[in-house]
Amino acid sequence: MSVKLALLKSGDHVIADIKELISENNIVGYLFRNPHKIAMAESLYLTEDAEDDGSISVSFSPWVLFTNEKEIPVRPEWLVTVVEPVGEIKKMYEEQINGTDSEVSFTEESDSINY
Numbered sequence: 001m002s003v004k005l006a007l008l009k010s011g012d013h014v015i016a017d018i019k020e021l022i023s024e025n026n027i028v029g030y031l032f033r034n035p036h037k038i039a040m041a042e043s044l045y046l047t048e049d050a051e052d053d054g055s056i057s058v059s060f061s062p063w064v065l066f067t068n069e070k071e072i073p074v075r076p077e078w079l080v081t082v083v084e085p086v087g088e089i090k091k092m093y094e095e096q097i098n099g100t101d102s103e104v105s106f107t108e109e110s111d112s113i114n115y
Contacts, residue, residue: 003093005085006032009078013038014063015085015093021073030074030082034097035063038089058089060096 004018016035020027039059064072085093 003085003090004082005038005089006030006074006082007080008074009080012063013040015060015089016063018082027076029076030079032063032072032074034070035072036060036093036096037063058092060093 002017002019003015006014006016006018008014014032014035014037016032019031019033021029021031037060039061041057041059
């Protein structure tokens with residue numbers, strides 16, 4: 001599995017097993033297998049005493065909701081970039097795909113992850 005994180009022109013962050021579609025030595029598209037959109041939300045506190053720790057909650061949802069297809073072709077002009085996801089996001093995605101869920105939150109000040 002080659003799990004990558006794609007930033008699309010729409011602004012969506014999509015994590016998937018991404019493969020290049022090549023014809024005559026040119027990339028003509030990408031194939032996203034088990035694509036999931038990443039949603040991020042900052043943690044909120046209801047007390048005045050709590051300091052903002054800058055943590056971000058991360059969740060996944062199927063990228064295209066109303067299909068049973070596991071492989072979705074994407075035109076190359078829709079991709080801004082494709083990068084390697086941080087280890088914990090990749091692990092969380094693989095757990096989601098394999099049927100075990102976990103919850104992770106990031107702290108903005110560092111790359112550390114709070115469970």
